[in-house]
Amino acid sequence: MKIDSHALQPEAGGHDAHDSAVHDSAAHGSLSSYLIGFGLSVVLTAIPFWLVMSGALGSKQLTALVVMLFAAVQIVVHMIYFLHMNTRSENGWTMMALIFTIIMVVIALTGSLWVMHNLTVNMMPVHDMSGMR
Amino acid sequence: MTVAVVPSQDSEPIFHVIDEHAHPEGASTMLGFWVYLMSDCLIFAILFATFGVLSGNYAAGPAPRDLFDLPLVALNTSMLLLSSITYGFAMLTMERSRIGATQAWLAITGLFGLAFIGIELSEFAHMIHEGATPQRSAFLSSFFTLVGTHGLHVTFGLVWLVTLMVQVWRYGLIEANRRRLMCLSMFWHFLDVVWIGVFTFVYLLGMLR
Numbered sequence: 001m002k003i004d005s006h007a008l009q010p011e012a013g014g015h016d017a018h019d020s021a022v023h024d025s026a027a028h029g030s031l032s033s034y035l036i037g038f039g040l041s042v043v044l045t046a047i048p049f050w051l052v053m054s055g056a057l058g059s060k061q062l063t064a065l066v067v068m069l070f071a072a073v074q075i076v077v078h079m080i081y082f083l084h085m086n087t088r089s090e091n092g093w094t095m096m097a098l099i100f101t102i103i104m105v106v107i108a109l110t111g112s113l114w115v116m117h118n119l120t121v122n123m124m125p126v127h128d129m130s131g132m133r
Numbered sequence: 134m135t136v137a138v139v140p141s142q143d144s145e146p147i148f149h150v151i152d153e154h155a156h157p158e159g160a161s162t163m164l165g166f167w168v169y170l171m172s173d174c175l176i177f178a179i180l181f182a183t184f185g186v187l188s189g190n191y192a193a194g195p196a197p198r199d200l201f202d203l204p205l206v207a208l209n210t211s212m213l214l215l216s217s218i219t220y221g222f223a224m225l226t227m228e229r230s231r232i233g234a235t236q237a238w239l240a241i242t243g244l245f246g247l248a249f250i251g252i253e254l255s256e257f258a259h260m261i262h263e264g265a266t267p268q269r270s271a272f273l274s275s276f277f278t279l280v281g282t283h284g285l286h287v288t289f290g291l292v293w294l295v296t297l298m299v300q301v302w303r304y305g306l307i308e309a310n311r312r313r314l315m316c317l318s319m320f321w322h323f324l325d326v327v328w329i330g331v332f333t334f335v336y337l338l339g340m341l342r
Contacts, residue, residue, distance in 0.1 A: 034221040041214055045332075049207050052337045060341045067341075071333035075326055082217055082322040090164045097164075101171040105178040112182035 029084055037081025044074040159312045166316045170323050173286075177327050180282055181334060184275040188339070192270035197339030200265055202256070206336045209252045210328065213287075216245030217325045224318050230306055235314075239298050242321070246291050253284050276335065283331055286324050293317055 029037075048067040050056070057063045079085040079098075087095050188197075223238035257277070260266075267277040297317060300310050 029221065031222075031225055034218060034225070038214070038218040038221075041217075045207075045210055045214065045329075048333065048337055049203065049210075052340050053203050064338055064341050067333055067337050071329050074329050078217075078322060078326045078329065082221065082325070083319060090167075093164055094167045097168055097171050101174050104175055108175070108178050109182050109185065113185050116186040 029081060033081050037077055040077045040081070041074060044070050044077065159309070162312055163315065163319075166319060170319060173323070174327075177279075177282070177330070180275075180279040181330060184279045184335065187271040187275040188335075189342070190271035192272075194270040194273065195263070195265045196272075197336070197342060200260055200263070201336055201339060203336065203340060205252065205256060206332055209249055209256075210332050212245050212249040212252065213325050213328050216242045216249065217322055219245060220318055220321050224314070227306060227311060227314055232301065232306055235306065236298060236301060239294060239301075243291060243294050243298075246287055246294070250284060250287055250291070253280070257281075280331060280335065283324065283327055286327075290317065290321055290324060293320070 048070045051063050051066060055063070057066065085094065085098065089095075219238050219242045223235050223242060226234035226238060260273075265273055267274050294317060297310065297313055300313065304310060
């Protein structure tokens with residue numbers, strides 16, 4: 001499809017850097033890449049649901065860890081096959097924005113959970129918080 | 134285009150372009166929309182962090198195990214996943230300039246999105262009917278805020294989808310409409326990515342607590 005859109009344009013001269021950037025971002029996945037992404041997503045969704053519903057792994061801690069791992073992998077799959085993330089589009093600026101966002105998200109999430117967990121541990125009486133009213 | 138003339142030594146004028154050169158219309162839209170999505174990602178990150186902090190504070194009210202119905206969540210997840218792939222098909226047919234097929238795939242995407250919202254609303258209604266309202270506990274407040282914000286995003290995505298279908302119907306697959314459909318494509322797939330976080334951290338890990 002990309003070839004068709006290029007064929008409509010005069011080859012001589014008219015392409016500057018911005019023009020080609022538009023076509024790079026317009027480079028969408030093919031049918032096979034969508035289907036691969038969909039297939040992977042189905043598997044990566046079905047396994048965590050099955051693990052939690054059947055309790056096949058026994059240990060809750062291990063199940064939680066595996067489920068989170070599957071989520072991380074599935075997010076990467078979606079980024080590549082559905083959102084078409086790569087290091088080339090928009091001269092790498094989408095990737096830069098994504099990396100910056102991931103850093104911010106990691107700081108916000110780990111910071112909040114860490115600080116508030118410490119607060120709970122230090123401020124609460126010895127017994128379990130779920131027993132509190 | 135404005136040019137400044139600077140007289141040089143041998144009185145031959147040198148021309149400097151002082152205006153910015155022309156940008157093709159919409160050249161920066163995709164990058165700008167991506168930056169918007171990243172800021173939206175930060176909103177969800179904060180809501181996830183809030184939920185993570187408060188998810189154990191039941192205030193002697195219902196816990197995830199008492200409320201969540203995993204088969205229903207799995208059904209909901211498949212609705213959103215199917216809508217993602219059908220939107221992908223709409224983009225593929227758009228690139229082949231097949232208006233009828235594009236509209237059909239967009240309509241199917243809309244129906245899957247509608248099914249997702251319908252199932253989510255019925256789940257909320259069921260929970261509220263059982264007394265698990267947002268006011269009941271900190272866990273439920275953060276749950277309804279996080280999942281509700283995602284549902285609201287999907288709802289606005291549906292409004293946008295219908296708007297674009299009308300646009301395509303009236304003006305065809307012109308360059309502007311293709312650009313808009315690509316923005317909505319990114320928005321729609323992004324919401325699916327956020328949903329991965331929701332079903333993992335809220336529902337699956339909630340059932341394991």
